[in-house]
Amino acid sequence: MTGTAGTAGTAETATTDRDRAWQVAAAVPDPELPMLTLADLGVLAGVEVDGGSGTVTAWLTPTYSGCPAVAEMAADVDRRLRAAGYPDVRVRLRLDPPWSTDLITAEGRRRLAEAGIAPPHPTSAVAAGSAPGPVALTLGPTRTGAVAPVTCPHCGDGDTEELSRFGSTACKALWRCRACREPFERVKEI
Template sequence: MVTTTREEARERARAAAAAVTDPELPMLTLADLGILRRVEAGADGTAVVWITPTYSGCPALAEMRADVDRAVRAAGFDRVEVRTELSPPWTTDWITEEGRRKLAEHGISPPGSAPPRAAGPVPLTLLPTRTVPHCPLCGSDRTEELSRFGATSCKSLHRCRSCLEPFEHVKEI
């Protein structure tokens, strides 16, 4: 029987959870999106994984939890607990450079920097943000928004005025 240290077990659980793909953006892992917060592993074969959804009403959260549970169990853990951590809230600034590259490679404009937030409650802003996404196909900033809502609520639909191709953009949060 091969014994592992608690740290080796934690790294094994983390690697399994980090490799889980997002159900709405399957080219990205939970680690790419910055959704995976932390992982702990106990000596008793239990793994605890904390994730932060992109927003509290994210319909993909149940699927993410189930996928993390399956992946960590497949990595050799008998008991897996997936916890949701809402504070601090997720921001598009948590998307890794690798994640941004993968989005662009798949024709989705990655987000720019998230708007700055003051400490405390999230202020309600009724005015649209003035982000001008670059076309992921030709790189032009001559783009226009066609719809504030794309295939998922975290994306908007745009068209490039240079190459005339439509594309989705991940909204800055």
């Protein structure tokens, strides 16, 4: 009986430690979209804590494999976890399954709009709430010709137009609202 209780206690401690490490890593802001955390953006793919060694491994799935911000993301996660008392931290990349804009949380979409950046449309499965996790992604051209109009994050009007497929970062495009005439960026759907 004592062995069972000890095992349960160890499992609880590991879960608590993993949850705490997740919370620390999840709070790291994205370097290019600082209004979002890595968890809001769906880039934080997982956190593991090895109960025996105390090693924390954080998994990141960058928005695309050549993302220039991934080194900074990894350094920020490492720095925050070490500051939280984890002396042995490893940050690894997970490219499979690939990142998709469907991984952006509802809170992340809300924060993008508040910052004047139009969030991408979720797939119909994500919008309906029927997708339990990552959505299967077939690599090919990015989704263009959105199903729904792109709503202006400034005035809320749907009469918008794409000015340039390229914005301040590779994952954003430049748009303009025809109603209020304000330009805005939009996260590209992939």
